Amino acid sequence: MNELKNLVRDVPDFPKKGIIFKDIMPLLQNPKGLRKAVEIISGHYKNEKVDIVVGAEARGFILAPTIAFALGAGFTPIRKPGKLPYEKISMSYALEYGTDVLEIHKDGISKGQQVLMVDDLLATGGTMSACCKLVESLGGRIVGCAFLVELSFLDGKKNLTPYDIFSVIKY
Known part of the structure; x- marks a missing residue:
């Protein structure tokens, strides 16, 4: 995993002072790194x-379609307000540095569908917890929650029990 870890850069004081942002863009720009990350997650x-x-949104739905393709599955995005054109449901949730709202199309998940949740980073688990609640409210069954990067010291897994949590890179 060190080869992938070396492709993640630290950006200090983003999005606010005192936070070190884990920027996955260098990994996504690297063909071998991107392929390896997708293979590891889809392989799991x-x-x-x-x-x-x-x-x-936003980096989770950069990765999710490639993982869906590798698994022979479909893809549905969860977005911030005002980005989805059709009927939707929404949920407010707490971030590690504020609050936000997420939305999903009402027909984005069908009752009983087996759903793999994907995001770039697991910090406190607030975003993914809200995403899971949205999916479950539409009748989806969560197979697991996959992340490219996990900030283990923030213990975000505790907010995602009883889901299977899988992370490629851990800090």
Whole structure:
């Protein structure tokens, strides 16, 4: 994992002073790094029945379609307000540095679908917890929550029990 870890850069004081942002863009720009990350995540879930992969805005839905393709599944985004054109449901949630709202199309998940949740980073777990609640409110069953990067010291996993949590890179 060190080869992938070396492709993640630290950006100090973003989005606010005192936070060190883990920027995955160098990894996404590197063809071998991107391929390896997608192979690791999709490989972890290859024996699970996954009907649809959900990606959280914004970097989660950069990764999610490639993982969906690798698993032979569909893709649905969860976005910030005002970005989805059709009927939607929304949920407010707490971030490690404020609050936000997420939305999903009402028909983005069908009752009983097996859903793999994907985001770039697990920090406190607030974003993914809200995403899971949105999916479950539409009748989806969460197969797991996959992350490219996990900030283990923030213990975000505690907010995502009882889901299977899988992270490629841990800090």
